Amino acid sequence: MSEITLQIDGKQVQAREGMTVLEAAQSAGIFIPTLCHHEKLEPYGACRICTVEVEARGRTNLVAACLYPVEQNLVVRTRSEKVDKTRKMLLELMLAHAPDAAELQDLAQEYGVDKARFEKESSFCILCGLCVRYCAEVKKKNAIGFVDRGARREISFIPEIASKECWNCKECFPLCPTEALQAAFLLTKALTSPSPPSAPE
Amino acid sequence: MPKINSPAELEKLRKGILSRRDPNKPCIAVCTGTGCLALGADKVVAALKEAIKKHGLEDKVDIKETGCPGFCERGTVVVIYPEEICYLQVQPEDAEEVISQTILAKKVINRLLYVDPTTSDHAVRESEIPFYKNQMRLIIGSNIKLDPKSIDDYLALDGYSALAKVLSQMTPEQVLEEVKKSNLRGRGGGGFPTGRKWEECRNAPGEVRYVIVNADEGDPGAFMDRALLEGNPHSVLEGLSIGAYAIGSHEGYVYVRQEYPLAIENVTIAIKQAEEYGFLGENILGSGFDFTVKVHRGAGAFVSGESSALMTALEGRVGEPRPKYIHTAVKGVRDSPSCLNNVETWANVPLIINKGADWFAQIGTEGSKGTKIFSLVGKVNNTGLVEVPMGITLRDVIYGVGGGIPGDKKFKAVQTGGPSGGCIPEEQLDMPVDFDELAKAGSMMGSGGMIVMDEDTCMVDVARYFLDFLSDESCGKCVPCREGIRQMLKVLTNISRGKGKEGDIELLEELSQVTKDASLCALGKTAANPVLSTLHYFRDEYEAHIKEKSCPAYVCKALISYYIDPEKCKACMICLRQCPTEAIAGGKNQIHVIDQEKCTKCGTCFEVCPSRFGAVRRISGEPVPPPIPEEARMIARESKEK
Numbered sequence: 121m122s123e124i125t126l127q128i129d130g131k132q133v134q135a136r137e138g139m140t141v142l143e144a145a146q147s148a149g150i151f152i153p154t155l156c157h158h159e160k161l162e163p164y165g166a167c168r169i170c171t172v173e174v175e176a177r178g179r180t181n182l183v184a185a186c187l188y189p190v191e192q193n194l195v196v197r198t199r200s201e202k203v204d205k206t207r208k209m210l211l212e213l214m215l216a217h218a219p220d221a222a223e224l225q226d227l228a229q230e231y232g233v234d235k236a237r238f239e240k241e242s243s244f245c246i247l248c249g250l251c252v253r254y255c256a257e258v259k260k261k262n263a264i265g266f267v268d269r270g271a272r273r274e275i276s277f278i279p280e281i282a283s284k285e286c287w288n289c290k291e292c293f294p295l296c297p298t299e300a301l302q303a304a305f306l307l308t309k310a311l312t313s314p315s316p317p318s319a320p321e
Numbered sequence: 322m323p324k325i326n327s328p329a330e331l332e333k334l335r336k337g338i339l340s341r342r343d344p345n346k347p348c349i350a351v352c353t354g355t356g357c358l359a360l361g362a363d364k365v366v367a368a369l370k371e372a373i374k375k376h377g378l379e380d381k382v383d384i385k386e387t388g389c390p391g392f393c394e395r396g397t398v399v400v401i402y403p404e405e406i407c408y409l410q411v412q413p414e415d416a417e418e419v420i421s422q423t424i425l426a427k428k429v430i431n432r433l434l435y436v437d438p439t440t441s442d443h444a445v446r447e448s449e450i451p452f453y454k455n456q457m458r459l460i461i462g463s464n465i466k467l468d469p470k471s472i473d474d475y476l477a478l479d480g481y482s483a484l485a486k487v488l489s490q491m492t493p494e495q496v497l498e499e500v501k502k503s504n505l506r507g508r509g510g511g512g513f514p515t516g517r518k519w520e521e522c523r524n525a526p527g528e529v530r531y532v533i534v535n536a537d538e539g540d541p542g543a544f545m546d547r548a549l550l551e552g553n554p555h556s557v558l559e560g561l562s563i564g565a566y567a568i569g570s571h572e573g574y575v576y577v578r579q580e581y582p583l584a585i586e587n588v589t590i591a592i593k594q595a596e597e598y599g600f601l602g603e604n605i606l607g608s609g610f611d612f613t614v615k616v617h618r619g620a621g622a623f624v625s626g627e628s629s630a631l632m633t634a635l636e637g638r639v640g641e642p643r644p645k646y647i648h649t650a651v652k653g654v655r656d657s658p659s660c661l662n663n664v665e666t667w668a669n670v671p672l673i674i675n676k677g678a679d680w681f682a683q684i685g686t687e688g689s690k691g692t693k694i695f696s697l698v699g700k701v702n703n704t705g706l707v708e709v710p711m712g713i714t715l716r717d718v719i720y721g722v723g724g725g726i727p728g729d730k731k732f733k734a735v736q737t738g739g740p741s742g743g744c745i746p747e748e749q750l751d752m753p754v755d756f757d758e759l760a761k762a763g764s765m766m767g768s769g770g771m772i773v774m775d776e777d778t779c780m781v782d783v784a785r786y787f788l789d790f791l792s793d794e795s796c797g798k799c800v801p802c803r804e805g806i807r808q809m810l811k812v813l814t815n816i817s818r819g820k821g822k823e824g825d826i827e828l829l830e831e832l833s834q835v836t837k838d839a840s841l842c843a844l845g846k847t848a849a850n851p852v853l854s855t856l857h858y859f860r861d862e863y864e865a866h867i868k869e870k871s872c873p874a875y876v877c878k879a880l881i882s883y884y885i886d887p888e889k890c891k892a893c894m895i896c897l898r899q900c901p902t903e904a905i906a907g908g909k910n911q912i913h914v915i916d917q918e919k920c921t922k923c924g925t926c927f928e929v930c931p932s933r934f935g936a937v938r939r940i941s942g943e944p945v946p947p948p949i950p951e952e953a954r955m956i957a958r959e960s961k962e963k
Contacts, residue, residue, distance in 0.1 A: 165644035166799045168839045182838045187644040202838070209835040213804035237828065238808055247797065266639075266797075269622070271807045273797030 126194040135190040142170055142185040145198065152198050153207070153227055155214075155297055156248035157186045161257050167214070167248055169227070171206050173197040182206060207231050212238060214246045221246075221298035244300035245275055251292035251301050261285045264292070264304075275301070277308035324599035326607040328485035331476075334598075338473050347382045347424050348402040350465050351411075354389030354551055355544070355583055356705075357396035361413065362386075365397045368416035376420055385474075388464035388552015388587075391706035392452055395435070400447060400465050407447040408433035438702075438724070452703045455721040457684070457710045459692050460668050461545075464552035469587045472594040475555040481600050483671035487563050488608035491674075496567035497523065500670065503678035504690040509535050509626070509663030510741065510767050511843065512689070512756035518660055522650040523568045525658035530570035532561055533654070533661040536577035536584065537631060539623035540739030541790060543770035545694040545706050546664035550577065550584040553668070554591035558614060560670030562601065565612045568660055573614040576631055578621045589616050623740075623794035626768075627842050628653070628661045630796065641796045642842035663768060665694055685711030689755040693769055697723050700730065700775040709754065716750040719773055730775035733874075734858070738767030740787045740794070741847030743854025744780065763854040765847070779876035780859040781866050785813040787851035795844060802845030805836035809852055817877040821867035829856065871942020878922040881941045885926070887912045887949045889936035892956050896926035896937060912954040917945055 124135045128145050135144035140163065145152050155167040163186050170185040175195035182202065197203065208231040215224055216238040224246075247266070252275060255264050263281040266273055277286065286305060293301055325331050349369055353362045366386055373382050392398055395409035401423055408419065411433060422428045435444040437451070444450045447465075467474035475481070487496050501516030522530060534557055538546040550557060561573050575588055592614050595601040603611045617635055624630050625640035628649045634640035635654055645652075653659025669691060673681045682690050689711040695718065698704045702724035709718055715735055719725065726732050734744040743764035745752070752758050756766050774783065788810040797803045809832050812825050833849030840846045856863060865871045872880040885896070885905075890912045897905040897913050904919035905926065913936075915926070930937040 163644055165841055168800050168841070171839050183646065184644065184839075184841070188646050206835050206839050209831065210800050210804075210839065213800055213808065216804070216808075239811070246800070247803070249798075269624075269793075269797045270795040271792040271797065271803060271810075273803065 124190050124192050126190050126192070126196060128196040129198055137190070139190050140186055141172060141174070141183070141188045141190055141194070141196055144190050145185065145196070150198060152185050153230075154186060155223065155246065156250060158250055158254070158295065161250070161253045163187050164249055164253060167210070167246065169207055169210055171203060171210075173200050173203050204231055208233055212236070216241055217243045218246055218298035218300065223297045243274065244298050245304070246298055246300075247273055247275065248297060249275075250295040250297070251275065254292050254295055259285075259289065259291065261289075275304055277305060279308055282308050322597050324597075324602075326599065326604075328489045328606055331481060331485050331606065335476050335479075335482075338477050342477065345403055348385055349382065349419070349424075350385045350387045350400045350402065352389055352396060352398040352465065353386040354464075354548055355581075356389060356393040357398060358583070360396045362397040364413045365399070365411050365416065368413035369419065372416045372420040375417075376425065378420070378424065382420075382424055385468050386470075387467060388469050389461075389548040389706060390447070390465035391456075391458075391461055391548070391708070392450075392703065393705040394703050398465070399433075405446045405448070407435065407445070407450065409435055452705070452707075452722055452724065455717065456708050457692050458708045459672060460556075460665065461548065461552070461694055461706060461708045463556070464548065467553065469552050469554055470590050472555060472591065472598060475553070479675070480555055481559055483674035484559050484562050484600060485606055487566055487674055488606050488610055493523070493567045493569060496563060496674070499678045500567065500673060503673045503681040504688075505666065505669055505673060505681070506689060506756060507663060508665035508669070508693065508768065510738075510765070512766055515662060515666055518648075518650050518662070519564060519568050521648060522570075522658045522660040525651040527656075527658045529572065529655075529657045530568055531654045531657060531659040532565045532568060532570045532573045533631070533635070533659060534561055534573070534575040534577075534667055535626060535628075535631060535661050535663045536575060536581070537619050537623075537626040538581075538664075538768060539578065539621070539626055539794070540768060540770040541787075542698045542772050543696045543739060543768055545696050545769050547581050547584050548706050549664050549668055549694070550575075550581070551587050554584075554588040555595065556668045556671060557588070557664055558591055558595055558601070560667035561614065562605070562612050563670050563674060564660065564662070564667065566610055568658075570660070571611050571613070573612065574635060574654075575614060575616045576619055576625075576635060577616060578619045578625075580621050585616060585618060592616065622796070623790075624796045624842075624844050627844055629842065631661060632659060639796075641798050642844070644841065665769070686753055686755045686758075688757045689766075693754065693766065695769045695771040697771050697773070699736075699771075699773040700726055700778070701773040702727050711755055712753045714751045714753055715745065718754065718771065719750070723773065726773065726775050730777065732773070733776050733778050734774045734780065734783075736764075736772040736774065736783065736851075737770065738765035738850070739770040740791050741765060741844070741850055742767045742770070743850045744774070744783065744858060745854075746858040763850065763857055765850070777874055777876070779817070779872055779874040780855040780862045781813060781817050781872075782874075782876050784851045784855045785810065785817055788813055788848070791844070791848050795848070799839075799841040799845060801836045801839040802841065802848060805832050805840070805845070806848055808832055809836070809849065813852070816863065816866045817872075818879040819866075819870045819877070821863075821870075823867070825867055826856065826860070826863055865942065869942040873941070875939045875941055881922060881939055882917060882945045883915055883920060883922060883924070883926055884938050884940050884945050885913050885915055885930075886936050886938055887914075887954075889934055890956075891934050891936070893931065893934070895929050895931065899925050899929050901925065907954065910956045912949065912956060914948045914954070 133148040154170045165184045165187045172185045263285045264277045267276045397411045399408040399411045435450045505515040506512040622640050625634045629643040630640045632654045694708045707722045736744045792806045795802045836849045904916045907913035927937045
């Protein structure tokens with residue numbers, strides 16, 4: 121494995137080929153916020169909150185740190201006016217769905233989100249896909265998946281699988297940054313194990 | 322059919338086919354592309370066959386069901402060889418006359434010809450019709466000359482000669498150099514240099530390499546790839562095979578959307594024929610080169626036209642873009658180097674090989690070579706597929722080829738590049754059609770959609786339409802695209818409903834920037850273009866909607882009203898009878914009045930009010946005058962008074 125030197129926030133950082141900017145930053149103790157990233161899972165690049173500014177071959181670009189591969193002499197800025205502005209807007213967009221999520225609230229404070237500009241549509245889910253991917257990649261059960269696409273995309277437990285697998289696992293619950301997962305599961309549970317026809321009192 | 326084992330055998334076969342064809346034998350070519358089929362081309366063919374039978378001409382006249390020649394506005398298109406007489410809007414009822422007059426009596430039927438709207442001159446041949454005359458039809462011109470289900474037809478037009486040349490006379494490196502030298506750029510959207518993509522794929526590490534045809538065309542109003550794949554599938558396969566040889570690939574795919582059944586049918590037949598003849602398969606033309614092609618039907622998601630999403634879909638998974646900072650040419654299908662090019666790009670390749678890169682590179686501009694096929698649609702007289710040399714001005718396309726705007730309306734904008742493109746206004750019409758120029762104007766070449774809009778188009782509504790499309794078609798994976806589009810659409814919808822507020826334009830700009838900067842794939846990165854370009858060129862229209870609650874084009878229903886001018890109304894009852902919601906009060910000799918509560922703003926009254934009265938007015942941005950009192954509504958008609 122060849123050694124690569126890059127610069128993150130003015131600091132020289134050593135990394136190995138094939139590492140991402142996020143991994144290199146983490147190894148050097150430099151913090152980059154993430155929401156959809158999990159070290160046990162394949163990089164996904166959906167929440168974009170890890171957006172950083174990179175300078176390579178004379179061009180400056182915004183890229184997702186969790187995906188962008190390190191290269192020799194790469195210059196990375198984890199905070200800049202543009203990065204902060206982008207993260208702020210991304211947070212505002214996500215907060216419209218999960219206004220009470222603690223993780224989002226903390227970041228919102230950091231990036232100066234002071235008022236809600238977007239109408240609340242509390243689906244509680246920001247579609248980070250941690251549950252879906254954890255179930256598929258680690259547990260290999262596929263008990264939860266995405267349905268539909270675009271603005272209508274949502275997560276849904278697959279009742280046939282969920283009714284067998286989930287009750288004793290629930291390992292995805294603590295991964296959820298917004299607690300939407302629990303609500304989705306309770307709904308599925310109610311649907312898959314309906315209470316017996318209510319007898320007259 | 323025994324396999325063809327060498328270029329010499331191919332030439333022998335071609336000579337055989339040509340010698341069996343009498344160039345003077347009448348042949349009636351009927352477009353049976355999807356557009357003309359929808360107009361009943363199959364019935365025209367049946368009627369022609371019937372008439373031929375009736376006259377006992379079965380052996381004397383050929384009938385050919387061809388692909389789309391492009392003049393969809395005037396379908397069903399029929400061309401009669403050898404004279405090349407071009408009949409438009411042919412109906413089954415015309416069949417008898419076509420046979421008895423044109424075939425037997427050698428007379429041209431005037432009423433089926435193209436009539437020039439200004440000079441009233443009749444054009445007999447295709448090449449005399451301005452729509453065709455002003456084009457350069459290198460790629461699509463063959464469509465009307467061949468039956469896409471017949472490989473012999475393709476061979477008769479010199480088909481597979483480029484493949485034979487490449488396999489027998491050129492090394493893969495030479496092919497690559499030739500394509501690089503031609504400066505061919507991808508016709509699917511981004512305009513990436515094709516030769517460089519091929520080279521990157523060829524040089525990428527890996528055992529297996531794939532070449533793929535992108536036929537996932539999904540832009541609203543675009544159908545050029547469908548017409549090519551339907552109309553001349555062998556030309557695409559030949560280009561693909563040449564690319565495979567240059568890149569070192571032995572497996573190819575045609576990724577075509579399920580909504581294109583005829584394209585799927587024709588390309589599937591073409592593959593089978595090419596395998597039988599030995600243009601696909603093992604040891605092609607005795608060269609030792611092996612190459613097979615499979616058709617993959619896509620489920621019809623717009624985002625699957627994006628390279629990494631297409632490849633994910635090809636692997637059998639949901640078509641979502643992959644996180645990538647590595648080109649699919651290096652790591653694509655099943656992580657192998659994969660070269661994806663658009664239908665039209667592949668179709669250009671045989672031409673470049675046959676005529677040479679130098680010939681190709683002399684067509685077009687410095688940065689954009691060759692021709693480009695556009696779907697010219699919207700408010701333009703000649704809608705259809707047009708192929709023009711790069712560098713032609715937008716004005717020449719819209720007015721020269723397209724015949725201008727119907728109904729003496731004023732041109733307002735042309736939208737190029739589909740949902741990722743932008744709207745270009747009147748003052749930029751002399752801009753040359755060129756990848757870089759279009760991008761500079763805030764639009765893009767895209768795959769070649771060209772939607773012409775006249776003065777009755779509201780630009781806020783146009784932006785809203787495209788964002789609505791994208792909010793359905795985004796895969797929904799990443800936040801900036803999914804949520805950015807969702808919020809931009811909300812703002813635009815509010816503005817068009819009269820709920821726009823101060824700061825909306827700035828919010829749109831801010832959302833556009835983040836969507837552009839932070840999205841995962843090209844769909845998201847370009848999704849804001851319809852908003853940004855309309856904001857750039859038509860900001861005043863946004864401001865009118867927001868500040869004056871007025872829609873200057875009278876499109877946004879929430880902002881317009883219809884009003885009958887009591888001074889002009891002659892109580893003719895026409896609008897009153899036609900109003901679908903019975904919102905118009907009045908009667909004989911009684912001035913008509915619109916009940917604004919009941920009115921759904923369909924505009925029927927405005928359209929049907931006789932122009933000599935012109936009593937119905939559209940109002941936007943100002944209050945509707947109160948209805949005149951009932952007692953004042955009687956019209957005294959002196960002549961009719963007793």
